[in-house]
Amino acid sequence: xxxxxxxxxxxxxxxxxxxPGLKAAFKALFKRExxxxxxxxxxxxxxxxxxxVGFLGPNGAGKTTTLKMLSGILHxxxxxxxxxxxIPWDRKKDYQRQFSLVMGQKNQLWWDLPxxxxxxLNKAIYEIDDDGFKKTLDELVELLDVGDIxxxxxxxxxxxxxxxxELIAALLHAPKVLFLDExxxxxxxxxxxxxxxxxxxxxxxxxxxxxxTSHYMEDIKELCRRVIIIDQGRIIYDGNLDDLIKKxxxxxxLKIIFNEKIDRSRLEKFGDITDFDGFSASxxxxxxxxxxxxxxxxASDLPVDDILINEIGIDRVIRRxxxxxxxxxxxx
Amino acid sequence: MKxxxxxxxxxxxxxxxxxxxxxxxxxxxxxxxxxxxxxxIAHMVLNIVFMNVIFNFVSDFSGWTYREALxxxxxxxxxxxxxxxxxxxLTGITRNIVNGDMDFVLVKPLDTQLYVSIxxxxxEDWSRVVLGVAVLIYAIAGLNLSGWALSINxxxxxxxxxxxxxxxxxxxxxxxxxxFWTIQGWGLQPITEAILYGSRFPTGIxxxxxxxxxxYTALPIAFLASVPAEFLVKLPDFYLxxxxxxxxxxxxxxxxxxxxxxLSHYASASS
Numbered sequence: 001x002x003x004x005x006x007x008x009x010x011x012x013x014x015x016x017x018x019x020p021g022l023k024a025a026f027k028a029l030f031k032r033e034x035x036x037x038x039x040x041x042x043x044x045x046x047x048x049x050x051x052x053v054g055f056l057g058p059n060g061a062g063k064t065t066t067l068k069m070l071s072g073i074l075h076x077x078x079x080x081x082x083x084x085x086x087i088p089w090d091r092k093k094d095y096q097r098q099f100s101l102v103m104g105q106k107n108q109l110w111w112d113l114p115x116x117x118x119x120x121l122n123k124a125i126y127e128i129d130d131d132g133f134k135k136t137l138d139e140l141v142e143l144l145d146v147g148d149i150x151x152x153x154x155x156x157x158x159x160x161x162x163x164x165x166e167l168i169a170a171l172l173h174a175p176k177v178l179f180l181d182e183x184x185x186x187x188x189x190x191x192x193x194x195x196x197x198x199x200x201x202x203x204x205x206x207x208x209x210x211x212x213t214s215h216y217m218e219d220i221k222e223l224c225r226r227v228i229i230i231d232q233g234r235i236i237y238d239g240n241l242d243d244l245i246k247k248x249x250x251x252x253x254l255k256i257i258f259n260e261k262i263d264r265s266r267l268e269k270f271g272d273i274t275d276f277d278g279f280s281a282s283x284x285x286x287x288x289x290x291x292x293x294x295x296x297x298x299a300s301d302l303p304v305d306d307i308l309i310n311e312i313g314i315d316r317v318i319r320r321x322x323x324x325x326x327x328x329x330x331x332x
Numbered sequence: 333m334k335x336x337x338x339x340x341x342x343x344x345x346x347x348x349x350x351x352x353x354x355x356x357x358x359x360x361x362x363x364x365x366x367x368x369x370x371x372x373i374a375h376m377v378l379n380i381v382f383m384n385v386i387f388n389f390v391s392d393f394s395g396w397t398y399r400e401a402l403x404x405x406x407x408x409x410x411x412x413x414x415x416x417x418x419x420x421x422l423t424g425i426t427r428n429i430v431n432g433d434m435d436f437v438l439v440k441p442l443d444t445q446l447y448v449s450i451x452x453x454x455x456e457d458w459s460r461v462v463l464g465v466a467v468l469i470y471a472i473a474g475l476n477l478s479g480w481a482l483s484i485n486x487x488x489x490x491x492x493x494x495x496x497x498x499x500x501x502x503x504x505x506x507x508x509x510x511x512f513w514t515i516q517g518w519g520l521q522p523i524t525e526a527i528l529y530g531s532r533f534p535t536g537i538x539x540x541x542x543x544x545x546x547x548y549t550a551l552p553i554a555f556l557a558s559v560p561a562e563f564l565v566k567l568p569d570f571y572l573x574x575x576x577x578x579x580x581x582x583x584x585x586x587x588x589x590x591x592x593x594x595l596s597h598y599a600s601a602s603s
Contacts, residue, residue: 013599073435073600096441108436112357124349125440127342153360 002046003177003209004070009079010233011040011065039065041233042079049176050207052199054214054224054241058322062233063213064103067179070211071101083177097126100170104182107154107162108169114151115165119172126173133172140168144198160191167198180212184219196222217315231322241314248321249312251284256297259305270297284312346442347418347450355455369456376409376463379532394536400565401534402471406464407493407557408532413460414497415504415528420454422501425508426517432600445591449505475565485564488573492560495580496531499555502583503527509587509594531556552579 016032018024040062047053055063068074070081072088072095081088086095109118123133141147144164149157157165163183170178180199184192200223203210214220220227220241227244229237237244257280267273267281270293275282285293294307358365383405387398396404421428425448428434437447477485504524511517530547535558538544548554555576562568 068435068600071435071439073438074598075596091438091444093441096439099439101435101439103435106432106435110353110357112360113353117353117356121349121353124346125442 003049004047005082007080008042010077012036012077043235052203052210054220054227057230061230099177100175101179102170104185109154116150178210249317252290253310255282255308257306259303351453394534396534399471399474403561404557406468409464416454416457419449421452422508426511489560489564495576496556498580502587505587509591512594512597
């Protein structure tokens with residue numbers, strides 16, 4: 001049985017159209033044109049226990065709005081959600097005790113106090129018993145390697161250290177469902193990797209169901225087998241990450257490096273060249289033909305020094321989908 | 333019943349923990365902490381100075397002597413102090429709405445109204461309450477009250493002041509809940525302040541019939557500090573006792589309903 005079930009979920013935000021200038025601002029005091037933005041448009045999906053699903057989409061796609069509806073912060077305009085059998089916006093305490101929300105762009109720790117004080121406050125809020133609190137805290141502190149910063153005021157911590165402490169605060173009550181909204185945003189590559197490693201390990205150890213939104217493809221590639229791509233409020237892909245690449249990037253890149261300068265005309269018979277600089281050339285070749293094409297070039301009289309076969313990067317696949325839409329998504 | 337007691341215990345525990353954390357956060361900047369405390373005390377002392385200035389020109393104010401009027405001021409100071417010391421976050425609802433901090437309040441397994449009210453407390457404002465109690469003691473010492481009469485009157489005064497605190501809290505919550513629609517709701521704070529300032533005056537100043545009805549029912553500031561003071565130092569109309577409790581219950585109920593209705597319009601902030 002799915003832990004999360006979403007059916008035809010929509011969310012519209014009312015807003016007022018504003019014209020530039022002082023005169024228009026004065027006029028708008030008395031008369032404003034009310035419009036509605038469709039942030040989420042009839043999306044449906046199911047997530048099973050223990051799954052770690054990546055939510056991908058450009059800015060304003062509707063990812064965070066969806067997470068906020070799943071957390072019960074926002075009421076939907078239409079549609080249904082069931083998380084652990086609860087309707088989130090009923091805000092039942094039994095549900096709130098079983099999930100956590102972490103937002104990379106917002107801070108829920110007390111800014112002027114050490115993280116340990118915020119942890120104690122969460123202990124009181126979630127009614128965690130002393131033994132359970134100590135055990136979970138010790139485990140998380142060890143996993144995230146933050147033993148030496150627990151008594152340092154939050155404002156003195158680096159962004160990476162702060163995010164680690166945010167994760168601890170969110171996981172102290174051992175939630176069954178975890179919503180992570182861009183947890184690695186703004187972090188350097190090392191800090192990003194640390195957070196990713198932790199999420200991966202935590203998901204494996206605890207079987208917590210996790211939805212992760214991120215702009216960083218590395219996060220998605222490393223953590224999620226399944227991705228849901230959302231654009232302009234609609235789901236445009238829901239499935240395995242590998243299938244996405246195979247389906248929408250049916251080509252591989254063949255790159256040949258030569259040990260002497262070569263004329264472009266000698267290479268054109270092997271197909272359309274995508275990149276050429278005199279000493280190397282690249283072709284985009286269909287997956288099923290790549291071996292044969294490589295063999296053909298090696299058997300020719302070309303002065304081949306090295307040969308590389310590269311996958312089209314997931315970044316390019318996603319970028320292309322966002323840019324051209326779902327119907328024109330084959331990577332050319 | 334058992335559940336309500338356990339919820340109340342939990343609320344007190346949480347408030348204590350929140351207040352502790354807030355006090356520690358305040359004391360993390362000692363200079364600011366001392367300035368804040370001094371300014372809070374100065375603000376309260378100004379109220380007494382204001383009363384002294386009036387009584388330099390008149391011997392009674394709307395039928396109240398200086399010491400009697402001080403009882404009203406003391407009540408106002410206590411209500412003001414409790415409002416900040418316990419429910420300072422109501423002032424910050426606007427900030428929570430504008431920057432989306434309300435999100436984190438809404439996901440906690442707590443009564444949302446309770447948590448929104450006590451999420452941030454200003455512990456330095458207990459000094460207002462202490463000062464208010466000191467003024468009350470000073471005022472009573474100058475009145476001809478002692479023995480049983482004083483004890484009974486003090487009991488009634490305390491009960492009515494508690495009722496006044498509930499009424500003001502409810503009015504404040506209703507007004508601040510409007511922020512869920514207006515988003516930027518800084519203009520609402522002066523309204524609640526003006527209402528509280530209005531409670532510093534004896535109800536005798538409401539001479540016009542309709543004004544009187546208004547301040548006893550629709551906006552019942554008469555029940556904040558003036559009516560409790562009447563029960564301590566004058567011969568009051570006893571029906572006001574029941575009226576105060578009834579209004580407190582009605583206003584609390586309405587404010588709770590209104591708050592949750594307003595909350596359903598929360599649109600969060602973009603991330």
